Amino acid sequence: MDCIFCKIVKGEIPSTKIYEDEQVYVFADIAPTAPIHWLLIPKEHISGANAITAENSGVVAHIYEVIAKLAKEHGFAEGFRVVTNCGEDAGQSVFHLHFHLLAGRKLAWPAG
Ligand code: 5GP
Ligand code: ZN
Numbered sequence: 421m422d423c424i425f426c427k428i429v430k431g432e433i434p435s436t437k438i439y440e441d442e443q444v445y446v447f448a449d450i451a452p453t454a455p456i457h458w459l460l461i462p463k464e465h466i467s468g469a470n471a472i473t474a475e476n477s478g479v480v481a482h483i484y485e486v487i488a489k490l491a492k493e494h495g496f497a498e499g500f501r502v503v504t505n506c507g508e509d510a511g512q513s514v515f516h517l518h519f520h521l522l523a524g525r526k527l528a529w530p531a532g
Contacts, residue, residue, distance in 0.1 A: 421465065423465060423514075423515070423516050424514060424516075425459075425461050425465075425514055425516035425518065426465050426516060428445070428447060428461075429445050429461070429463050435447040435448070436448040438458050438490070439486065439490060441486070442463070443462060443463060443464075443479050443482050444460055444461065444462060444463065444479065444482060444483055444486055445460075445461050445463055446458055446459070446460045446461075446486065446490065446521075447459055449520065453522065454522040454523060454524050454525050454527070455523070455524025455525055456494070456496060456500075456521065456522065456523040456524040457520065457521070457522055458490075458520075458521045459518045459519070459520060459521070460483050460486060460487065460518065460519040460521060461516060461517065461518045461519075462476075462479040462480075462483070462517055464476065464479065465516055466479075466516070466517040467515045467516065467517065468504075468506050468507065468512060468515055468516075468517055469504050469506040469517060470506050470507065471517070472517070483519055484502075487500075487502060487519070487521055490521070491523070494523075496523035496524060499523060499527070500521060500522060500523035500527075501520075501521075501522045501523070501527050502519050502520065502521055502522075503519070503520040503522065503531075504517070504518065504519050504520070505520075
């Protein structure tokens with residue numbers, strides 16, 4: 421399968437690693453929109469938020485645990501945003517489930 425995020429997990433495409441464990445890989449977005457703009461991805465290929473099922477949803481809870489841990493460790497627990505774009509209409513450009521973690525500046529809402 422030709423998936424750039426699977427290749428990043430395998431180390432076939434270089435990335436700036438922030439965190440890794442058995443289930444999740446976290447790396448810096450190549451085109452950051454905030455001082456902290458990281459991507460959290462399951463190591464297992466899941467194509468998007470519309471492909472989450474009872475069988476694979478455990479990793480999503482785990483990703484949110486990792487987010488809370490990283491936010492505390494890196495000092496932005498008081499203000500951050502997590503975004504998942506799903507489908508082309510929402511601007512999903514990489515079809516491997518990922519969570520954008522944004523912090524380090526004031527984040528306007530609604531995002532538009
Ligand atoms: P989406 O548009 O699917 O919500 O988010 C995909 C994100 O992946 C974008 O923010 C884009 O900058 C990032 N991205 C795409 N290709 C690469 C890459 O090869 N390396 C890294 N680190 N980020 C990437
Ligand atoms: Zn993948």
